[in-house]
Amino acid sequence: MTLTWYGHSCFRLDFNGETSVVFDPYSPGSIPGVELPDSVSADEVLCSHDHGDHNAADRVRLSGRLPAFDTKVLYGYHDKEKGRARGANKIHVVSFGGFRAAHFGDIGCMPDAGQLEQLKGLDLALIPVGGYYTIDPEEAKELIGLIGPRVTVPMHYRSGDTGLKAIAELSQFTSLFDHVERAGSTLEILPEMRGIYCMELG
Numbered sequence: 001m002t003l004t005w006y007g008h009s010c011f012r013l014d015f016n017g018e019t020s021v022v023f024d025p026y027s028p029g030s031i032p033g034v035e036l037p038d039s040v041s042a043d044e045v046l047c048s049h050d051h052g053d054h055n056a057a058d059r060v061r062l063s064g065r066l067p068a069f070d071t072k073v074l075y076g077y078h079d080k081e082k083g084r085a086r087g088a089n090k091i092h093v094v095s096f097g098g099f100r101a102a103h104f105g106d107i108g109c110m111p112d113a114g115q116l117e118q119l120k121g122l123d124l125a126l127i128p129v130g131g132y133y134t135i136d137p138e139e140a141k142e143l144i145g146l147i148g149p150r151v152t153v154p155m156h157y158r159s160g161d162t163g164l165k166a167i168a169e170l171s172q173f174t175s176l177f178d179h180v181e182r183a184g185s186t187l188e189i190l191p192e193m194r195g196i197y198c199m200e201l202g
Contacts (some may be wrong), residue, residue: 101123122147
């Protein structure tokens with residue numbers, strides 16, 4: 001499985017060249033320091049909620065193929081007030097050939113007990129860590145501990161001049177762990193991999 005990061009919360013997950021999905025593409029000018037390339041394509045686009053930095057599905061070229069992966073949606077909130085502040089949020093769990101990945105969107109509160117049970121044993125978790133609009137670094141670490149994903153990739157954070165100004169720097173999350181791996185904008189998810197992998201734009 002190959003994961004490509006386009007900044008903020010936008011990723012493309014390619015399942016061994018057989019099928020692909022893009023999560024949360026963002027609108028032009030919505031994220032300081034990054035722009036989504038015109039060349040992004042996939043079999044399907046999944047958006048966690050209806051905000052411009054997550055719902056620009058029209059920016060992704062669809063292949064015309066039917067997606068071959070299964071999708072499960074877990075419904076939750078963008079805030080700690082049951083959506084009264086920022087609305088709803090969807091966690092998308094996609095499965096293909098025994099590989100399970102989840103994109104947590106702009107989750108703003110902990111999933112409930114039943115959802116946590118469904119999220120255990122993920123091969124890949126894409127989790128926001130920047131706080132303010134989402135769970136913060138400490139809450140992200142707690143969530144990782146509760147569900148135990150094999151590989152976690154943080155998203156929705158600030159790095160220097162890149163990212164939304166109100167949210168935390170990536171270092172505020174990585175400082176909570178004894179060890180993190182560094183990767184480029186593309187990451188091949190191998191069976192032996194474990195831990196936190198921080199991706200960087202090329």
